């Protein structure tokens with residue numbers, strides 16, 4: 045059962061996925077409150093969210109800033125939910141949501157000013173490939189931001205004890221960002237986790 049729940053956080057499906065989505069909106073909403081100002085969004089920025097889930101973050105950004113937001117998520121359920129939530133802005137071509145696995149799709153070089161992800165990197169078995177792919181997709185000077193829970197917070201959740209979650213330490217993440225070529229790496233922490241910011 046715990047493995048089933050852990051898998052739902054990785055890729056929500058079906059009725060249980062709908063419940064998990066409600067829990068994520070409630071639990072992770074405050075993490076977006078911290079993430080969005082960190083992006084320092086400017087007029088006409090092109091932004092990518094990896095693992096947008098319910099689409100709340102995309103909606104908050106496109107409702108408050110004059111920019112273009114795209115996203116990719118490999119859960120069909122989340123794709124549908126986020127598409128519904130962002131319907132108006134998709135029609136206005138302010139938002140484009142894609143259904144796919146970020147680890148498998150091609151990324152065109154230098155197309156984004158900002159790339160971010162919230163509670164996603166645990167599901168990547170290595171960080172070097174996704175980080176260099178993100179760097180490729182960023183314009184020169186572009187910003188990459190990550191929100192991740194700290195290991196204590198993750199360990200408090202019983203469904204994370206089955207190998208689905210990669211429990212990266214802040215040092216591991218910073219090392220991999222440096223290895224991928226990112227610069228100006230900084231991070232803030234709160235009782236839940238880290239917001240990490242770096243630049244191409």
Ligand SMILES: C[S@@+](CC[C@H](N)C(=O)[O-])C[C@H]1O[C@@H](n2cnc3c(N)ncnc32)[C@H](O)[C@@H]1O
Nearest residue numbers: 054055068072095097117118119145146162163
């Ligand atoms: C734990 S949920 C987080 C959702 C949302 N970002 C939040 O913080 O509430 C992880 C999300 O990332 C998506 N995801 C995980 N790995 C992915 C990948 N390789 N490519 C695309 N989406 C991915 C899942 O489908 C899921 O919607």
